[in-house]
Amino acid sequence: xxxxxxxxxxxxxxxxxLEFGRHRLVLRPRExxxxxxxxxxxxxxPTHRLTWLRDxxxxxxxxxxxxxxxxxLEIRSEVVVERTPPFPMEEPHPAxxxxxxxxxxxxxxxxxxxxQSSSYPDDVETLRPWLDARLPPSDPADxxxxxxxxxxxxxxxxxxxxxxxxxxxxxxxxxxxxxxxxRDMAVLMMDAARVLGMAARFASGYLDCPASLAxxxxxxxxxxxYLPVLGWRGFDPTIGEATSLKHxxxxxxxxPRGVMPISGMFHGVMSDYIDLTVNVKTERLEAAPxxxxxx
Numbered sequence: 217x218x219x220x221x222x223x224x225x226x227x228x229x230x231x232x233x234l235e236f237g238r239h240r241l242v243l244r245p246r247e248x249x250x251x252x253x254x255x256x257x258x259x260x261x262p263t264h265r266l267t268w269l270r271d272x273x274x275x276x277x278x279x280x281x282x283x284x285x286x287x288x289l290e291i292r293s294e295v296v297v298e299r300t301p302p303f304p305m306e307e308p309h310p311a312x313x314x315x316x317x318x319x320x321x322x323x324x325x326x327x328x329x330x331x332q333s334s335s336y337p338d339d340v341e342t343l344r345p346w347l348d349a350r351l352p353p354s355d356p357a358d359x360x361x362x363x364x365x366x367x368x369x370x371x372x373x374x375x376x377x378x379x380x381x382x383x384x385x386x387x388x389x390x391x392x393x394x395x396x397x398x399r400d401m402a403v404l405m406m407d408a409a410r411v412l413g414m415a416a417r418f419a420s421g422y423l424d425c426p427a428s429l430a431x432x433x434x435x436x437x438x439x440x441x442y443l444p445v446l447g448w449r450g451f452d453p454t455i456g457e458a459t460s461l462k463h464x465x466x467x468x469x470x471x472p473r474g475v476m477p478i479s480g481m482f483h484g485v486m487s488d489y490i491d492l493t494v495n496v497k498t499e500r501l502e503a504a505p506x507x508x509x510x511x
Contacts, residue, residue: 217300218461219254219501222422224435226478228289229490236262236282236289239480242420242467243293244276250302251464256295262286273474275467280480291478296501299461314443316359317413321444330470331415331442334407339388343411346391363409363441363451364458370405371456378434380492384472398454399437403472405453406439415442417468419450420475424462424498431497435477440468 224243247253260266260280267279320328334340351369354362377395387404390396396404402418409416416439422428423436438452438459448468450459467475482488 217298219296219298220424220464221294221296221499221501222428222464223431223495223497223499224291224293224295224422224477225493225495226291227493228482229492230287230289230482230484230488231490232484232488233285233287234488235285235483237481237483239280239282239289239478240476241278241280241291241293242275242475242477243278243291243295245295245297245421245464245466246275246468250300250461252298254296254298256293259290259292261288261290271474273467273469275469275475277467289482297464299464301461312445313357314359314446316354316356316362318359318415318443320415320442328415328442331417332410332413333470334410335403335471336386336388336407339386339407340411342388342391343408347408347411359414359443360446360449362412363414363443363449366408366412367405367439367451367453367458368456370401370408370453374401374404374453376401376454397437398452399472401453402437402439405451409439409441416440417442417448417470418472418475419459419463419465420467420472420477421463421465422496422498423452423455424464424500428496428498429500431495433496433498434494435466435496436463437472438463 244256245251245253262282263284264280264282269277271277352365374390375395379397384403385396385400387407390400390404406416406418419440420437427433438450440448440450442448452459469475
């Protein structure tokens, strides 16, 4: 087991005191068999009322309703998570392989369909020939291998470029520019997987990496694809690797808008806005010693 502290500090600055509308925060990591939230603190300025809920995707979401004006909006989250390897330990063998094209169980079809529809339907005719020309032939006995090949293709074809602009590029825009942020690359992989008939979703969270350890990182994004028996399989096209314990997911959605770390509005004009700063820092902590039970 490994323990990780994650500090996430976001500040919006304005030219004058403004009123803020409701804000939606997707900052609490999703817990499961491989991750547990040991502690979390959330500091928000200005004065507000905070409500926690779970959305349709099972994400923990905080809703902030502000009760005073201010010339800045500041959100500081600190969370400590305990990460353990998946269990049972993954030992791939033929019985666990999924055939390609993927066929989903009829009991899951309604839910799966929400993750098979393209987020950008107009881009499908751009994605299809790109996949036909560049994606290696698929192994009909191993759908997961197709996922990994697709992720590596995005990683090889698109150069990472950190962007401060809001929103995401469409898949066609990313292919045309041949550059994109982590969220742009995740969207490209997600919609490409859907063109191949697979259920895919957008994942947002943190990456434990040299930049975050140095305190100069931001939030991260990648793609997850659902396979029968195997479940959701993550791949990070930005680094060209399958997801691992260094990926801490805070939210998943069938569309990138569903898991923006912070979203909301202010009452004013665009000239009131000065800038936004985001800083993510991680620290690896010593795991607590495991005490054997008394016989």
